[in-house]
Amino acid sequence: xxxxxxxxxxxxxxxxxxxxxxxxxxxxxxxxxxxxxxxxxxxxxxxxxxxxxxxxxxxxxxxxxxxxxxxxxxxxxxxxxxxxxxxxxxxxxxxxxxxxxxxxxxxxxxxxxxxxxxxxxxxxxxxxxxxxxxxxxxxxxxxxxxxxxxxxxxxxxxxxxxxxxxxxxxxxxxxxxxxx
Amino acid sequence: xxxxxxxxxxxxxxxxxxxxxxxxxxxxxxxxxxxxxxxxxxxxxxxxxxxxxxxxxxxxxxxxxxxxxxxxxxxxxxxxxxxxxxxxxxxxxxxxxxxxxxxxxxxxxxxxxxxxxxxxxxxxxxxxxxxxxxxxxxxxxxxxxxxxxxxxxxxxxxxxxxxxxxxxxxxxxxxxxxxxxxxxxxxxxxxxxxxxxxxxxxxxxxxxxxxxxxxxxxxxxxxxxxxxxxxxxxxxxxxxxxxxxxxxxxxxxxxxxxxxxxxxxxx
Numbered sequence: 001x002x003x004x005x006x007x008x009x010x011x012x013x014x015x016x017x018x019x020x021x022x023x024x025x026x027x028x029x030x031x032x033x034x035x036x037x038x039x040x041x042x043x044x045x046x047x048x049x050x051x052x053x054x055x056x057x058x059x060x061x062x063x064x065x066x067x068x069x070x071x072x073x074x075x076x077x078x079x080x081x082x083x084x085x086x087x088x089x090x091x092x093x094x095x096x097x098x099x100x101x102x103x104x105x106x107x108x109x110x111x112x113x114x115x116x117x118x119x120x121x122x123x124x125x126x127x128x129x130x131x132x133x134x135x136x137x138x139x140x141x142x143x144x145x146x147x148x149x150x151x152x153x154x155x156x157x158x159x160x161x162x163x164x165x166x167x168x169x170x171x172x173x174x175x176x177x178x179x180x
Numbered sequence: 181x182x183x184x185x186x187x188x189x190x191x192x193x194x195x196x197x198x199x200x201x202x203x204x205x206x207x208x209x210x211x212x213x214x215x216x217x218x219x220x221x222x223x224x225x226x227x228x229x230x231x232x233x234x235x236x237x238x239x240x241x242x243x244x245x246x247x248x249x250x251x252x253x254x255x256x257x258x259x260x261x262x263x264x265x266x267x268x269x270x271x272x273x274x275x276x277x278x279x280x281x282x283x284x285x286x287x288x289x290x291x292x293x294x295x296x297x298x299x300x301x302x303x304x305x306x307x308x309x310x311x312x313x314x315x316x317x318x319x320x321x322x323x324x325x326x327x328x329x330x331x332x333x334x335x336x337x338x339x340x341x342x343x344x345x346x347x348x349x350x351x352x353x354x355x356x357x358x359x360x361x362x363x364x365x366x367x368x369x370x371x372x373x374x375x376x377x378x379x380x381x382x383x384x385x386x387x388x389x390x391x392x393x394x395x396x397x398x399x400x401x402x403x404x405x406x407x408x409x410x411x412x413x414x415x416x417x418x419x420x421x422x423x424x425x426x427x428x429x430x431x432x433x434x435x436x437x438x439x440x441x442x443x444x445x446x447x
Contacts, residue, residue, distance in 0.1 A: 005316060005318075008310065009322050016333070019330065023337045038286065038287055038293075039298075039301055039302075041334070043337040043338050047342040048345035050345075050356045051360055052356040052360065053360065054362050083423045084420045085425055088211050089423075091207065091211060093362045094294060095291055096292075098291050099291065156361075159366040159369055
């Protein structure tokens with residue numbers, strides 16, 4: 001075995017050890033800090049807490065001081081017969097779940113530091129907030145003029161036993177950038 | 181003889197993982213063009229999540245147009261790897277290209293990544309590092325054993341974390357998942373709500389199966405194939421019911437390495 005081959009083997013062994021340690025929640029943040037390529041995996045699939053909610057991203061506009069109805073951004077399509085080979089929408093669902101969980105983490109982080117629940121304004125500069133804002137700002141603008149837009153993440157539970165939608169997060173109003 | 185087996189195992193692994201990456205790349209292109217929600221992340225938002233963004237030379241990878249080009253390169257590379265025999269300079273070069281494009285694509289789209297994306301990267305990384313073009317027979321074998329161990333770790337970690345979860349132990353987890361629109365199925369949710377014991381049985385079958393997965397290396401050949409067949413059925417069920425289509429191909433790609441490792445240990 002040459003030196004290069006020895007180094008590659010050593011890397012694969014070390015990578016396996018790091019992967020094992022990464023699964024322990026307590027060591028995750030340290031490894032994440034040095035995982036520049038985001039290559040170390042998490043293998044906990046639906047555990048320890050299984051998914052029990054669906055998240056829905058909605059937005060509404062204020063047009064000349066009049067609040068419009070909430071509009072839901074359709075991310076979840078019903079599954080087709082070919083879902084087992086072709087199912088691109090799953091990435092959108094996963095992304096929305098991830099963004100919602102990140103907002104939940106930001107709320108928790110703020111509470112731990114400041115000892116109080118943050119207002120929407122406090123989270124305005126965070127990554128998940130800005131992602132949601134980007135999504136809703138890409139939606140069509142109904143009327144031109146000086147308008148404002150707000151987003152909400154709602155949670156629902158159940159297909160068989162549906163529950164009432166629960167408000168998870170509501171943003172502040174943001175001015176819509178009109179091109180005209 | 182062993183060289184021939186290693187080459188065949190590598191060939192089978194890359195062919196199966198190529199199918200997974202081929203489908204996944206077309207899905208990305210579909211999302212970008214058909215659903216505008218996917219093309220939503222502004223440069224300003226990305227700059228909050230990525231240290232690479234501050235590097236002016238690498239900023240270009242975050243553009244939507246570059247993301248589409250990456251998918252096109254991935255599609256082309258998978259076709260070439262599917263057709264070519266798994267040796268020679270061209271094969272190694274295409275493998276390097278596929279690994280780098282997958283790495284960049286995963287980096288660009290890191291929020292809400294799936295376990296299948298992660299496993300694809302690990303398989304490509306191992307095959308690229310131990311490519312026949314610059315590696316000895318022994319190192320290529322080590323690469324395949326690495327893939328087998330990673331696959332086994334993924335199943336057993338999933339099983340152990342379920343074992344430590346009260347929702348999985350008391351059998352409510354499966355109903356919870358089935359009762360969502362995102363990953364569930366209304367008919368199954370109804371059935372599992374009516375017959376609670378089914379939830380308990382399903383959860384414990386998943387826990388035991390995943391926890392015991394490393395045993396696959398030590399089973400006699402016939403039982404090993406039954407075990408891997410069961411794992412494949414598990415993934416197919418997840419693809420049909422939960423819509424996790426890419427997991428089936430990706431994890432199936434690790435099975436040739438598992439078979440090889442089992443042969444090495446048992447013979």
